[in-house]
Amino acid sequence: MSGDPSRSGGAFSGGDGERQSNLEGHMTPVFFGSAVNNFGVVGSLQFDVMADRIRTEYDVPVIFEGTELYTARWLECDDPLVLKKMMDATQTAIADDHTGAPVFLARNAWHLDRTMQDFPAVKFLKTREMVGG
16 A cells, blocks of 8 residues: 555545544545535545445435546645635545645646646645544
């Protein structure tokens, strides 16, 4: 497994049950999509667990589709209007982590570099410190 948590896993398309499953402590989420309803995790076993629970508890068939992402970067900016402008311009590449913090999902190195050039006031963080439990 890579040291970059965004390089392993995939996306699950679904609804509010994803957040509920997370809240019940059954999964370790990485992000929830904003523009489209995607759910990412580290490790494919997490998807197997989720699919089994959905099939067992709700008798609903589940289809997973993998995604190819280069990396994920948490976003910070001192000016909320600049951050909003960046997120609006790149909305199909924006997700929220499990705390609601915005995350940029780059398709490739060019996508990341170009967006960083277009929005120099925005910080693209490789990691995000979690305080508390």
